[in-house]
Amino acid sequence: MPVTNTTIDPQALTFTLEAEFAAPVERVWELWADPRQIERWWGPPTWPATFERHELKPGGEVRYFMTGPDGTRAAGWWTVTDVDEPRRIEFDDGFAGADGEPLDRDDKTHGVVTLEPTDAGTRMVVVSTFHDEKQMEQMTKMGMVEGMTEAVGQIDGLLAA
Secondary structure, eight states, X not given: OOEEEEEEETTTTXXXXXXXXXXXXXXXXXXXXXXXXXXXXXXXXXXXXXXXXXXOSTTOEEEEXXXXXXXXXXXXXXXXXXXXXXXXXXXXXXXXXXXXXXXXXXXEEEEEEEEEEETTEEEEEEEEEOSSXXXXXXXXXXXXXXXXXXXXXXXXXXXXX
């Protein structure tokens, strides 16, 4: 399992996920930069993702949905705020309606992904910052920690393929 640590910090309003991979930074970057590759791991195994728009550049828009085992769709959006290829991505992330467009641009989390080289490959740290305690509690109850852990857990298989 590549996830080495998850931390919820109520004071900082953050959820941090740390993972390590036996692959170079540039290869792990591709898993974020290529929409066909991110589809293969973004959702938990029982909720695969489909990316309909994927503009990985500052100001770029991302639209995706995940499909549950019963066919239920859960849509999301990102607005990319910063990119430092192949080391860092920052984006605002929120829920979308059936049309893929944001339900409420103010109801968002801010994500920061950093990729660092290690002796064995790459260390990835994903920090999600919530805008208030209520949002953090809601996302935690929805299973964000478990879902992200399961999703990132699929990456080793992709890197080995």
